[in-house]
Amino acid sequence: MIEVNHLTKKFGVITAVDDISFYIPAGEIVGFLGPNGAGKTTTLRMLVGYLQPSFGTIRISEQDINTDPIGLARQIGYLPEQNPLYADLTVYDYLQFIAALRHMDEQTFRERLEFVLDKCGLRDVIGQPIQTLSKGYKQRTGLAQAILHDPQVLILDEPTSGLDPNQILEIRELIKELGKAKTVILSSHIMQEVQAVCDRIIIINKGKIIADEAKEELGKNLSGSVSLTIELEAENPDFSEWLELHPEVKLKECVPNEGHWKREFSYPAELDLQRDLAQFIASQKWLILSMYKQQHSLEEIFHLLTTESDMNELDKSETKEADNSPTALQIEEANEKEEDDNA
Amino acid sequence: MHNAFIIARKELKSYLNSVSTYIVFVLFLMLSGWFFSNLMFKSGKAELRQLFDVLHLVYIFFIPALTMGMIAKEKADQTFELLATMPIKLKSIVWGKWLAALELLVIILMFTLVHLLTIMIIGENLDYGSILCGYLGLIFVGAVYCAIGIFASALQSNQILAFIIGFVICLFFYAIQFLMPLFPNALANVFQYLSMDYHLENFLKGIIDTRDIIYMGSLVIGFMLLAEFSLRMNNRLQER
Numbered sequence: 101m102i103e104v105n106h107l108t109k110k111f112g113v114i115t116a117v118d119d120i121s122f123y124i125p126a127g128e129i130v131g132f133l134g135p136n137g138a139g140k141t142t143t144l145r146m147l148v149g150y151l152q153p154s155f156g157t158i159r160i161s162e163q164d165i166n167t168d169p170i171g172l173a174r175q176i177g178y179l180p181e182q183n184p185l186y187a188d189l190t191v192y193d194y195l196q197f198i199a200a201l202r203h204m205d206e207q208t209f210r211e212r213l214e215f216v217l218d219k220c221g222l223r224d225v226i227g228q229p230i231q232t233l234s235k236g237y238k239q240r241t242g243l244a245q246a247i248l249h250d251p252q253v254l255i256l257d258e259p260t261s262g263l264d265p266n267q268i269l270e271i272r273e274l275i276k277e278l279g280k281a282k283t284v285i286l287s288s289h290i291m292q293e294v295q296a297v298c299d300r301i302i303i304i305n306k307g308k309i310i311a312d313e314a315k316e317e318l319g320k321n322l323s324g325s326v327s328l329t330i331e332l333e334a335e336n337p338d339f340s341e342w343l344e345l346h347p348e349v350k351l352k353e354c355v356p357n358e359g360h361w362k363r364e365f366s367y368p369a370e371l372d373l374q375r376d377l378a379q380f381i382a383s384q385k386w387l388i389l390s391m392y393k394q395q396h397s398l399e400e401i402f403h404l405l406t407t408e409s410d411m412n413e414l415d416k417s418e419t420k421e422a423d424n425s426p427t428a429l430q431i432e433e434a435n436e437k438e439e440d441d442n443a
Numbered sequence: 444m445h446n447a448f449i450i451a452r453k454e455l456k457s458y459l460n461s462v463s464t465y466i467v468f469v470l471f472l473m474l475s476g477w478f479f480s481n482l483m484f485k486s487g488k489a490e491l492r493q494l495f496d497v498l499h500l501v502y503i504f505f506i507p508a509l510t511m512g513m514i515a516k517e518k519a520d521q522t523f524e525l526l527a528t529m530p531i532k533l534k535s536i537v538w539g540k541w542l543a544a545l546e547l548l549v550i551i552l553m554f555t556l557v558h559l560l561t562i563m564i565i566g567e568n569l570d571y572g573s574i575l576c577g578y579l580g581l582i583f584v585g586a587v588y589c590a591i592g593i594f595a596s597a598l599q600s601n602q603i604l605a606f607i608i609g610f611v612i613c614l615f616f617y618a619i620q621f622l623m624p625l626f627p628n629a630l631a632n633v634f635q636y637l638s639m640d641y642h643l644e645n646f647l648k649g650i651i652d653t654r655d656i657i658y659m660g661s662l663v664i665g666f667m668l669l670a671e672f673s674l675r676m677n678n679r680l681q682e683r
Contacts, residue, residue, distance in 0.1 A: 148528045150680065173530035184525035188457050200449045201529045245525070 101126040101283045102147070102253065107156035109142050109307075116142040118307035119156070124300075126252075129279035131294030132287035133402065134304040140287040141181050143304070144257050147285070148178045160253060174202065177251035181258050181287075183242040187231035191222055191241055194230060195248060202249045216244040219274055235262040243271065247278065254278060256286040260293060272297050291402050303405050310405050327352065327366045327394050328374065334386035337361050342380045346373065360389065446531040450539025454513065455546055464547070471505050472554055479558050490570070494558055495577045495647055499640070502581075502588055503617050507609030509547055510592025511602045513540040514674070518600035527680055537593060537670045541663075544589040545582075552581060573649035580646020583659045584639055588613050590666035597670040598677075616662075 102124040109117040117139040124130050132140045145151040147158060149169050158165045165172055186194055195216070199209040217223045220240040225233055230241060239262050246254060259275065260268045275284060275297050288294050294301050295315065303311040343349055348371065352364040367373060374393065381388055458464045475498055482493035514537070517523040526536050563569060588609075595609030596602075619638040626634050635641050642655040674680065 145524075150524055150528050152680065170530045170532070173528060176528075178525075178528050180521065180524045180528075182521035182524070184520070184522040186453075186457065186522060187520070188460055189453075193456070197449070197453045198529075200453075201446065201526075201531055203530075 101128075101161065102285070103157075103159040104143075104147075105157045105159075107143065107146060107158065108154045109139075109146060109151060110154045115307050117146070117153075120304070120307070120309045121156075122302060122309065122312055124283060124285065126283050127279070127281065128300060129275065129284040129286070129298045131298035131301045132285060132304060133289070133291065133294050133301055134287075135289060138304045139307040140289075140304060141257055142307075144178075144255055144285065144287060145180075148176055148255055149173065150180075174249070175252045177246035177249065177254045179242050179246040179256045179259055181261075183238055184245075185230045185238055185241060188229060190229050191226045191233075191244075194241065195244060198245050198248055204249060212248050212250060216248055219247070220244040221270065236264060236267050239263055240267070240271070243274075252282055254282055254284045256284070258288055259286055260288075260290075268293075303402065305405065326368075327364055328377070328391070329362065329364045329394070330377070330381075330391045331360060331362045331389040332381060332386050333360055333389055334384070335359070337363070337381075337384070337386055339363065342377065346371075346376075349373065444535075446535035447539035447542055450526075450531075450536055451542035451546065454540060454543035458543065458547060467505065467508055468551055468554070471501060471551055474501050475555060476558070483562075490566075491559060491562065491574050491577060492647060494555065495581060495643075498552075498555065498581055499584060499617065499643060502585060503610060503613040505551075506544070506548070506585060506588040507592045507595065507606045507613060510540075510544045510589055510596055511606040511609060512596065513544065513593060514596040514670070515600050515602045515605040519602070533671055533674060533680065537597065537667055537674070540596075541586075541589055541593050541667060544592065545586055548585040548589065549582060552578065552585075570649065573647065576649045576651060577647045579651070580643050580655075583646070583656065584643050587616070587639070587659050587662045587666075590663040590670070591616075594666040594670040594673070597674050 104123070105121050107117055107120050108115065120139075120143065132143065134140050142151065146153050147160070147165075149165055149172070160172055161175065163172065186197075189197065195213060196209070199212070204212065217226065220243055222237070222240055222244055225237055230238060233241065239259070243256070243259060246256065254275075256275070260271050263271060272293070275286065278284060279297075279299075286294070286297065298315060300314050301311070302309055339351065343351060346367070349365050349367040352366050355362040365373075365377075374391065378388065378391070475494065478497040478501075479494045482497070486493065514523070517526065527533065559574065591612045592605075592609040595612065596605040598608060599605060616637070616639040619634055620640040623631060623634060623638075636658070642658050645652050645655050
């Protein structure tokens, strides 16, 4: 359905999207996940033809997007990141304007209007000027615009931003429902969102795809490692003896706190070392205050992947410590790039 | 073409719903009315020549003000992204905007018919042919200034800057007539041909000359192409 090959976009010296390729079959809901400035919006804008790629090709429905851009635009529903609304129009006028631009006849417009009013919960505000609406209603109006013409491909750039938790749930349900028959691409920087909605997750950072897997796969990839945190009361506990017996265990953290010691170990999930470790601590006559085991959540995978920023590092990062949070410089770079994207 | 009409209709609706349009309208009519009554009673002639000259002067403020937001505002509000990804050509967007501006201009010109009424009541032997011709000329000139305004608006997302750019370009075409004595004889002809006033003058005399229509038509098309080009370049848009 959507085939992207070696897509690259440069803004001057900045490479916003760097040689990405992926294929999305019909009927799949794909989440584009990445920190701000990762190149999500730029990629989506190239898919809808709002930006020309520097290199690479995009094919939608077995057709290069430049052969028949007008015909293709009819098949695509697009909700940009900055919700494009005419503040002075009413919701009805706005949707009617969109329908006219899409050459919908009166009959189809009526039918589809009923559908989007129900699905997006806009019935109460249909006669109101858009500028008087709350952010949530504005977002829903934008979504209504994108799905009004029953598109085969739906491209949503951060569709749930600005919505309250209930609305987010509703919109997610709606996207899931639409995704049964259509191809949906949505971008987000919120992990739970893509986790809840998408079949497949493409994680993108600094313009590169760093993971492209089905949701379950992505979870498995790193759920291979668990972290065990213990808190104990002892004087200068030394685990080196125990660590020598178990070379696969890594000591991640070591925080002394007024006679309390907090240690975090990370080891492959198939090993069960809790008992062993407890026995070792007992033999040393230390006192365990707490002990808990954690599997890596998708959130952590995201954090790991986007801070490592390299697929090759993935294997190492499974066992390696995950202390490299984004530096101030990286964040600054990302913000700059985001601004550049918007310009 | 159909798409341009859809854009124009929506644009016109938005403009007619907005207070600022009416403020601009009122200013336009106050200025033209004040000049008209002043000049008419001084000259004592039952004709609209002076009014038309005044309207031409008011145009170079009024039209850039009318068109400044047409594309610049779409860009600032990010709604341009919506239009650009609709199944319509970029051409339809800019021509739709131009059409809307021209329609607004015609609406406001209709209000100046009240001055014609005054002349009809107090004057005798009116040359209706030349008056009609004069209005036609004003619409043609307005069409050129609208295209300039749309081009200025397409250059950027700041409305005030769009106004200033549009104003300066319109002023150039308007003010050439006063600069004529400064040019050497060899160039005078060229600059005379560029002067908007020179071409409007023919209309005001009641002459419809294809040369004037070609001059104005090519300016309209030229600036509209420039507007489209600048939009495509600034946004690196897909060719459609």
